[in-house]
Amino acid sequence: MAIAREAEPVGSLTEIQELGLDREDLLDIYRHLLVTRGIEERGHILYKQGKIPGSFYTGRGNEAAAVGIAMAMGPDDVGTPLHRDMGVHVVRGVEPWRIFAQFLGLIAMVSHLPAMVPVAVGCALAFRIREERRVAIGWFGEGASARGDTHEAMNLAGVRRLPVVFICDNNQWAYSTPTHLEYACEHIADRGKVYGFEGVVADGTDLLAVFREAKRAVEKAREGEGPTLIECLTLRMEGHAVHDDAFYVPKEMFEEWAKRDPLERFRSWLRENADFTDEQESEIRGDVKKLLNDAIKRAEESPLPDPSTLLEGVFATPEDLETPHHK
Amino acid sequence: MAIAREAEPVGSLTEIQELGLDREDLLDIYRHLLVTRGIEERGHILYKQGKIPGSFYTGRGNEAAAVGIAMAMGPDDVGTPLHRDMGVHVVRGVEPWRIFAQFLGLIAMVSHLPAMVPVAVGCALAFRIREERRVAIGWFGEGASARGDTHEAMNLAGVRRLPVVFICDNNQWAYSTPTHLEYACEHIADRGKVYGFEGVVADGTDLLAVFREAKRAVEKAREGEGPTLIECLTLRMEGHAVHDDAFYVPKEMFEEWAKRDPLERFRSWLRENADFTDEQESEIRGDVKKLLNDAIKRAEESPLPDPSTLLEGVFATPEDLETPHHK
Amino acid sequence: MPEKTYLQAISDGLRQEMRRDKRVFVIGEDVGVYGGAFKVTQGFQEEFGPWRVIDAPLAETAIVGGCTGAAIMGMRPVAEMQFADFVSCAWDHLVTVAAKQRYRAGTPVPIVVRCPSGGGFSGGPFHSQNPESSFAHIPGLKVVCPATPEDAKGLLVTAIEDPNPVLYFEHKHLYRRIKADVPDERYTTPFGEARIHREGEDVTVVTWGAMVYTAAEAADKVAEEDGVSAEIVDLRTIIPWDKKAVLASVEKTSKVVVLHEDTQTGGFGAEIVATIAEEAFEQLDAPVKRIAAPDTPVPFSPPLEKAFLPQVEDVVAGIRELVSY
């Protein structure tokens, strides 16, 4: 028995326009999807060329979920996206060259999962204390949902009805571990209820369905009606990281989900519902290609940090507090 | 909307006999209840006399829940009871003088809540690996249910269908914090479902209802059908510890729950259903009184540890492994 | 100047900051209606309301992690651990997220985690610990251990102002036992500056927290009985710690005891001794001596706890040993 609500697909252009997206936005979304996938494909090549130190993770299959959620965020909303959520950075305006530069050796993400979920709740707490109409988004994978941090954070958010939306990127695998060894309920979204808020399961390859649910949840949070947990169901279309060939994932699973490629789904929808033409498509593709080429070039030209900076920034200085956030 | 099942009260003697308790057992239970409450009342006096170092916690109001669960355990089952679960130690045969001796300065309980729940799950894991028909019981308070440990432990137990029963002692307060600031679902037991097993809410002042649910859950676990979460609803009838006058608990709440005193409820049930006579009652009361008097005497005569033993036992020796458990 | 207990000084300092700066809020278990397990925030919720004095669920990671998020959004959170021992439940968050956030992402995390620490009243292994050394090893965290009411207030104010995560260890055994003058007005006590609790010539005792008083009693005793003049350096803050003051005192006395209440092996005393051994090798006239609790959990039983905690006699013996070296 599922407890969570299952999200319906979005139908017509009118329906989506009522949610506040016009045709220009839809083309932007397509652009974001292409940039997202493009960054990761290029990153993969850079990795194979030995230019990326450490390891390299991609979110292939998760692009629509990431972009769909990010599109629902307001300009002053904040979030703590994950290693599969490149699309969030793209939508939020992080320039691709910076992302490449990061791959090439600048800074690292928090890796302990899902350590940033309590932090997202804390952002929402600040908004609530100051009575600001802002929302925080906290992401976690279905694997990381097993850790205590998700529980503590969602429970606190539910008790205090904080303006936060939880997103579970359920890509059905945690490294090599399948969902039935990670959790024993039907949907992770079922858990919303036991923290006092709604849970929704959405098809994470259906960008518009994800967007609609995220929009609803964000507005609900903004109105002071508390959190929502949205589970975006996808398949991780590649290995856990570049070194992993995902031998443990049944081939049929990849085949089945390849048919639901989020970029292709969204493209078809545009074709069928929004008069998306060949010319428009090739124009966007051309733009994205150029953007990525320039970005890689700029990143490769960026100098690596100088060893003399090693000790800088372990402790913050009072000046660091002079940012808009902290004041 | 509650997700958990709500337990019915137990009716007749026949019904309880079908669950495996004969009249002698019922009288034993009454004795256990008296011993449990007696130990705590005497402990309180010792504390006021300045004989107990540190602090002192009681489980008044929780005796039936503790004794009822413990009565459902088999001889080889194990558990990790809490500071309100004195009755479990009593039923499991810990001699009262040892308990007094502990109060008076021998050993300490784990205090971090609910740190022993993952340990209980680990016991169940050992039973499952060895295919033994044994069950572990893991207790936690409704307050401690907010911590990540409960979540991680229940999730693992659900995924692996381990032979463990979770007991939530819900006494409606975590120190001074009321339940609506601790969790936002209707019942803690609702959470069973999202870990893949049943949740049951029982009236924790109704010993027989608690016993019946515990018995069912223990046998289910023993048969390999996985965990159950039982929430025993009571009221903490005293302060958090002896120093706390519980000013924050509404008086009416105490008055209402005083009418549901678990000892009195069980006594009335015995009177009405099991031919419990005045003579039997005063005999049992006399026995218990003597037992406790002797126990305090013996405890007070026990020497405190010698300072020279300070360094003993930080590390275990191979000989320590020569216990039945470890071999 | 009014005389205040150590506990009042903390409470007053916190209240003053909350009155002054709306960004400061308090979150913890039972800090609201109950006023905190030790009553540090008594009356706060009446004054500041339930959204600046927040009764949290029993969930230390949510509490401290929530503070980090709120701090990044511009608040100045002060978390209360009910006992310092329970900060172990927020360890991962503190060392993984809070400590590394500035270095990794450039974002300062101005949070204070108040930790009532220390033993001496049969709290047992889970209500008596002094976990400052564990945190002192983690780059990015600051660690504060005031000994006097005046410092308790001033260091708390500095901690709230500091743009970094600060672990503020307030020693429970000092709460009501120690009284002294505390200025009413707002002031800050700098991090990384030791206080000379007592001047002396013959031997230095480097310590902090409740052990300052143990050292002082021992110093009285050796002064009286042996005519030995011991200098007591109260570090006040562990990260950063005042190496200069310690080395200056060593230069003067040439003999050092390092004293702490936490267990010895890998305790922060080792860092101090190692630093002295490295940097004042030629000034030493005797080996540096550590006095600390033995490597066991904190025992619950009174005779064992007494044997566990460093006592005045232990310090006296240590001083005498050095003096006669």
Next chain:
Amino acid sequence: MPEKTYLQAISDGLRQEMRRDKRVFVIGEDVGVYGGAFKVTQGFQEEFGPWRVIDAPLAETAIVGGCTGAAIMGMRPVAEMQFADFVSCAWDHLVTVAAKQRYRAGTPVPIVVRCPSGGGFSGGPFHSQNPESSFAHIPGLKVVCPATPEDAKGLLVTAIEDPNPVLYFEHKHLYRRIKADVPDERYTTPFGEARIHREGEDVTVVTWGAMVYTAAEAADKVAEEDGVSAEIVDLRTIIPWDKKAVLASVEKTSKVVVLHEDTQTGGFGAEIVATIAEEAFEQLDAPVKRIAAPDTPVPFSPPLEKAFLPQVEDVVAGIRELVSY
């Protein structure tokens, strides 16, 4: 004797114990079908089945806490952390329950927590740490850091036999880089006995883990270029650590470098230096020198990581400094 990598030695030792003793089981993330992130348990699930090689949910407290429960019920659990860094998520359980269980309740907790540790390949701040010092400060835990394939196997067997919780730090940078002879038969390597990695007369380098090889390169270099003979003491186990061997080497050389990969302040090197300063004061001809990573998170960027990790040249410079003191 067959030559094996450090990684094979660990894997073989573990498999041998599992064949020998049915109570030994493995639990961790991706240890089953995948064979572990580093493939230490590759093929194990086929051989021992899914209930002795358990793919756990992503939940370190459940994993390690579960081991404690199973151990109390007579099993001999071996938990794998996917990276040593993630053991921070089981910190509270380890220090609160596992470490204190024997002292508090008399119950031994024979568990092993395998922690792939260390940097050197741009793992960044969350995949490169060496958390041994944090655990070494907690009474009741044992801490093991093998440097050679032979010790990796022997210490793992000892860890499994030991009736206490053992943190077993296996250095990732040694996994496939270091190869040496490893006996096929079962053997144990004792805890608390250092290994002299290289004998020498002029200066002692006390170290463990991957730094043994850094020290060895430095020793070669000073032997060749300066005619200086350095002795390398590989502690092998940190708790217990072999004070006797260290003091004996100090007695011989009178000059000591303490070297570790973890950050310096409050690192276990401080404990060693402090002990030498206390107990070998009169044998020293120069101050003890610590060489360790600076107090920052482990940087991800290659040039910064190189500056962070102690390098051969740093050790050479340290040795030269002492020799010319």
